[in-house]
Amino acid sequence: MTTELQARLAELTPLQYAVTQQGQTERAFTGVYWDNHDEGTYRCVVCRTPLFDSGTKFESGSGWPSFYDVIESGRVATKEDDTLGMRRIEATCATCGAHLGHVFPDGPRPTGLRFCMNSASLEFEPRGGTEAGEDDAPEPA
Numbered sequence: 001m002t003t004e005l006q007a008r009l010a011e012l013t014p015l016q017y018a019v020t021q022q023g024q025t026e027r028a029f030t031g032v033y034w035d036n037h038d039e040g041t042y043r044c045v046v047c048r049t050p051l052f053d054s055g056t057k058f059e060s061g062s063g064w065p066s067f068y069d070v071i072e073s074g075r076v077a078t079k080e081d082d083t084l085g086m087r088r089i090e091a092t093c094a095t096c097g098a099h100l101g102h103v104f105p106d107g108p109r110p111t112g113l114r115f116c117m118n119s120a121s122l123e124f125e126p127r128g129g130t131e132a133g134e135d136d137a138p139e140p141a
Helices: 003-011 014-022
Strands: 040-044 050-053 076-081 088-093 099-104 114-117 122-126
Antiparallel strands (some): 076 088
């Protein structure tokens, strides 16, 4: 593990650590991004790899941020998950292995997939790379 990755892990909140490193799930409708409608990029909270674009986010009614596609093929890895007595497909960051959520076959077209992600596994970068309000310059007098 790189020193940079170790430093990022040390900065995670207890919930972010539990979700990304222990595969836990945040409660529905409690995450910061489930109802986010801003334009931008959703990155892995651990390694900051771009994972999803806001243009593929949709209202699933599940209480978790849901996307119908990844930003680029190979950014999200999947594997079968038989925990909790059910068969699901786990989604992890292909770069660092952080648990992101699960993928279900009930999403909209064109993919038919629903990448149901934990807000705690993501960080949001608004379009243009600046936080809201940062580029609001005062009006000239």
